[in-house]
Amino acid sequence: MIWLLGERKKILLIHGMCQEIGDGIDYDKLIKRFGCQKIDEELITRFERVTGKKAHHFLRRGIFFSHRDMHNILSLHEAGKKFYLYTGRGPSSESMHLGHMIPFMFTKWLQDVFNVPLIIQLTDDEKVMWKDIKIEQARTMAFNNAKDIIAVGFDPGNTFIFNDLDFIGKCPSFYQNMVRIQKCVTYNQAKGIFGFGDSDVIGKITFPSIEAAPAFSTSFPFIFDNKVVACLIPCAIDQDPYFRMTRDVAARLKLPKPALVHSTFLPALQGAQHKMSASDPNASIFLNDTAKQIKNKINKYAFSGGRATVEEHRLLGGNPDVDISFKYLTFFMEDDERLEEIRTTYKSGELLTGDLKRVAIEIITPFIQQYQARRAKVTDDILSEFFKIRKIVV
Template identity: 75%
Template structure:
């Protein structure tokens, strides 16, 4: 089956990580995502510009047929909306052949927010239904290079964020979490793959892909090889021995440029191209036109927020698609396309029928903005309370179990 247009490196400078539309002015790259549209990024245009493939009903039906499980609600609702070579991974699984999962986190703040949970929730589902190994890269080196934080602080934040990731319920017998700063020096095979990748990509190409300038520090130029290396099973000999096992990467669409580069390099290294499944962006409380920021705690719900903070933030800051008065709202109804409380429910309310009823009631004006916000508050308060209970049980010993290089519960 066709999987969209695969751009070579020479084309990447044209499609580029920065997708800027003349009308909408959507900007999408690994470090910045912004739009002037109240309804958010135009994902149809993004798929076309990046040359990926839409997650359609056929693919979702195939997921269900191959796994024997109902597709995850994040897949059914188009939150994971785009892919590269997902059919190839499903073919592999049908044939009884192994694959592994790889995802990551750039630790730039003490606490993750609910938007960061999305890819980990979905990754855990993938790990459970396919019963496969998972590697999670903590790019503390990247955050030191791009942010105004020290190496030591970036490394500390990596382990704080790892607690939140572990609290999502990953199986320690099937999951390896690693900090770049701590792991790469321990694993010659990982570093060797980095160098192999570096040798395949010129400075001009990496400038074209990532937009690096003459004043950027040289660490940024070599970093893409570090994010690419976990795509290859040979980077983890203690897990995969010497087997060349294909990889599936659940990630935000903004991270795709790293893996377009990786997919171009893979055949030259005699290694399988990584497959990808892309997540849409999680909006800030103030709406799709506002950027979420760890320095502004009011732009999102953080995993450290109290029950009261969650309630206050949603009531005060969640952008409403409702009308100015109750009378107008009853008459004209609300706009779910811009209402942040409804948007958040599409991520976190698992019941399809209930979500559809809320959409109908809000659109008709029967459901008021305050009532919609109350629904979301209850769901997020429960989600975060459960998460905080799990996180409190993540001790230093538990972190060590996940981060120690070791054989997982699979034979290769």
Template identity: 65%
Template sequence: LLLKLKVEYKQITGQDYKAGCPPPENLPVPDNGPSAEDATEEDEVNPWSVTTTNAKGVDYDKLILRFGSSKIEKELVDRIEKVSGQKPHRFLRRGIFFSHRDMHQVLDAYEKHKSFYLYTGRGPSSEAMHVGHLIPFIFTKWLQDVFDIPLVIQLTDDEKYLWKDLSVEECHRFAVENAKDIIACGFDINKTFIFSDLDYMGSSPQFYRNVVKVQKHVTFNQVKGIFGFTDSDCIGKISFPAIQAAPSFSNSFPHIFGERKDIQCLIPCAIDQDPYFRMTRDVAPRIGYPKPALLHSTFFPALQGAQTKMSASDANSSIFLTDSAKQIKNKINKHAFSGGKDTVEEHRQFGGNAEVDVSFMYLTFFLEDDEQLEKIRQDYTSGALLTGELKKILIETLQPMIATHQERRKQVTEELVKQFMTPRPLNFNF
């Protein structure tokens, strides 16, 4: 109800609600204005489905209100720069990571020389990952490097078995294949533990004990409310959220943290995973653990437009990490949704719409130079840059990036994967 009222307040006043600042008494209430429910119903966001009717994509300001998280303001980005001593990552500078929970608390502790660890994950539903899957890993690697901290990466092969029409063996094989792409992002083997749920949960009593603690403190009604489960869902789905919660607690990894349960966890993830961690944060204090902090990213748009997130099952919805230079070029030229006008003459006169143009959206993720990106935006909006020319810039940005990734992946041996996935002490100073 509070979140609904906050949405209505913002619609009427144009400002975010601040506690202790009631609206003026003579504030006009618009007749037949959209209710908070109407305002959010067009965006469906949950861990398995993301849809919106808006060509610009999901309305993230409304999502922040709906989920009850906090917007990453410039003040927080500046503070991360000050504390880390590094220029903020382009994902922070450009609002790609746009929302957080308790990041100020993490930085407060870090300034007092109390460290934290990172946790992120991947649901391995196919052998090939696409460029959108790299977003949390690119950012997590940057966080690991600048804060010099350990990282755990959960491969939820059990989840994919429960949700998809796949065998247990297929899901586990996909987990190992996906681990190769993750390792190719450049993570430090001395500070990174990658684990498959199907492997690790059976070999770690401490991890399973935390799963059971979470399961005891979450009711069936709660998971139905959070995740939309129904009476016909298998019981594995209903109990799975506790497994995704367990890595948020440091003593789930005794080979890394010993018996310590006071080390806070920071989770970089896409915003659709937040329901799992809202549940986790609710349970944590009741079982004696610190709440995990979160950094949420926006969704990486499908080539066909930002109305949906990409699907690993549709080869033309994205650029895959296995695509050749020719495939990348053909997919972008043929399928990338354009914000340009129908004719060159119209485009030169009126300019294009960078806010809905997928090629420009992709460049905001992968082009490092802020000034170059802004010039491209201005030129495209003014009509000086045509859609074909914009697509060419994206092709020339992605081709070498993916070729480099493919070369790195070739260097990832089965033995290296095994080392990353073996429970062992990590090197860090707490």
């Protein structure tokens, strides 16, 4: 799922699953703790051989860094068999920020490479349970965020989007799968996985079954004609506990375990020990920010890996590993050679912090402006196409 670290981060931290250290999250530790597999050169090489496509720079640079059963997905593709993609968003703001774009950009690329259907879940019900948000407000944010997502470039011909508050009552098969999942997980198991306490509302306890249900194709008979189809879930690493539970349930339901591919997080402007947050306008670059706002935020708030003075920087060089402007370039600059040139010259002291920030502004500003132009064209009628319960291309 593409819900990034939010209120559920607290649950993960309580259980020691998301160890934050020095300059950010220890992703290698998470791989060991969760028991997933690192995306290595062998997998990337096989991916390129099977698909005939160069690996996305998110794969090449370790932005998507771990997986479960990705080799199985490649074997299905080699055999000419279809699977589907499933991802989502927990709407918590009127506009998404730059960090939210990362998984959706990768999902769009996966969909294009494999030519498979995509299901996107908007968990507006979750936000009502976890935050002080009314149902009406959550639904409005879900529809606004859906327009943000559509503007990534998804096609209604092979993409279905739904929000939980409206959809679940319209699809008996989805609810029936929720109940099947609920019967397979005890309260003690849910408490152990998610850290629920005695004061949590009961809606939180049942929510994992809602997030799990889209991982089974039988939840969408109008799309898959009740056929059993494998699923690949691109998601942020904090979602893995939900889908480890789902994979355990799958075995009991005699359904395919969903495969997963996990992303890192785009850090906040203040540094890699923070994350972009929809609730902090100075920590995030939002998709509706103006060019002036983007420039001001990067210049004023982007944590620098440079030295205290120009002279010291020229002598000792900067540290690109902690510099936020450089980190953003690793996400949004596709040119590997240019990125390496910037890294080398910054590390040597030839490139100053101000110069590096200027490059980041020059890359991110047009990216967002082009996105905003697409977003402006997403009408209510286009939105309705994606939400319509219908057959899509499978």
